[in-house]
Amino acid sequence: MTYESTTFPHEVLGLARREALQTAGPEVEQVTVIERQREEWSQELERCLSQLEFSVLPEDPLQCGADLGDALSCATQAWFERFYPQGPSVAEKQLLPEAWLGAMCDTLEATALAIDEWVQFAFLAWGDHWLPDIVAQLLDGQAEYDVEDLYADFVADLPRFQTLSRISALRSSLRHVHDEPPQAHRQKVSPIFGPPRHPTAHTKIQQAVPRPYGEQEEWSARLRQCKFATMPTIAACPLYRTLPDIPTFLFVHLFSGRRRTGDFHMELQNFALQKNWRVVILSLDTAVSIEYGNLLHHTVSWRALEECYLAGRIAGTLCGPPCETFSEARFTPPPEGSDHWPRPLRSFAQLFGLEGLSARELRQCHTGGNFF
């Protein structure tokens, strides 16, 4: 190839590279090594297949083939009867391929035509279809092995057989070799650690998120180990007020339930009337008063009550908090067909609430726990 100098066309002279429009060039279809190899194999396969075609055939191929087959069979049978059952020597074994070759030569001489390719074809056909029956009739294992071994060695030297072997190899290669589409780059898979993972997949949480609700068992266990270092002394009972000669106690009945005839409130007052002291009783329950009986933490009642307790004004307390979330009845199996039945919300180990409770159940536990 010769090169010569030239100048840019007038239209593009002075244009900078970035000012030029990029144009789509011709598509270049790159030929891979495997594709090139397939092409070579395909061409070779075509050549081999063309070699199998017969240029010259005998006048009567069927009869000629039958005669050749009979001659080969007779030669094989004669060789077997001559050397078995005693078995042939190495030199004697070679007499069989020579007999086969003699039969093929006789056929060639008889036709006076260049039918070498067809004779090879006829011999291979005899070996594929007739020889197995002949070998099967020998009734001598060693003879069967020897005949097949000699046949294999003999046909390996035939050009037609070599061409057939090459065709088989080429077809197999073309069938199994494909161009794989290019894959994205990936890290090699370690036989020990497996495929690569996200960097955070190998990280471990070294410090668990503290969750007091989930650690209540440990908390309870630690609390059970606690011992009182000193025992408190009994303090004197506080009097709410002291009227002249009549002491008065302040008594609180929490979760008292409704006021009724013969309840604790009434009975305590009756007892007090028989004594030389009086008692102011606060029966606190929502069934008695919504305003004063609401004992939740944030209510005015509870704050006032707390102030009384912390000032040491209350002489006595009777407390019967609701037991609904602690109730033994929650462990009773529901009747058939019942879809609303209270289930256990607590256990000995998880007294403040089991795991997996609904929001409503958690609220129930929270309320019951606060009362407790």
Place this chain on the structure above:
Amino acid sequence: MAAHIAYGGIFVAEHPAPPFLEERPSIWTSAVVQTLLQLPDLVLHRVQQYRWGATAVKPTGLLAWNLPFFRKDLYSLSLPDPVKPDTAAIGKDDQGNFRTSKHKEYPKAFCKALAFVVAQQFERFVRSHGTRSCPAAPEVLDQWIAQAAAASTPVRDDSHWLPDFQHL
């Protein structure tokens, strides 16, 4: 109860008795109560309310602080010949009401016995001069106590109570 331990007075807490199965929840077997039970003047009593007229056995736990004669006083007012019921307060009755509902309130004899326990102990405090006077309460607090006492005075035998069961 902590206030009573620190500042004096008596305390009684009532709740269902500890269950026979250890894995069942109970405030009595909780770590807090078990730790507090190391105190010599805090005693957990287990009684059965049928001895005071309950129509079910109703085993009950009573945690008592500073009540050394609690059991003696309580049983002194128990029924003379109680018959132990053979029905458990679980499930619903023929009318579809929860059997636990009517046991929500103490039997009257039980109320009287508890009141007797308290009264006897107050009497002992007065007799043994085991009382102390408190400084005057702020006026606001005094008013609240008076109003709360007044609110809890009326007797309403015809009112109803809410059952423990809540629809989930």
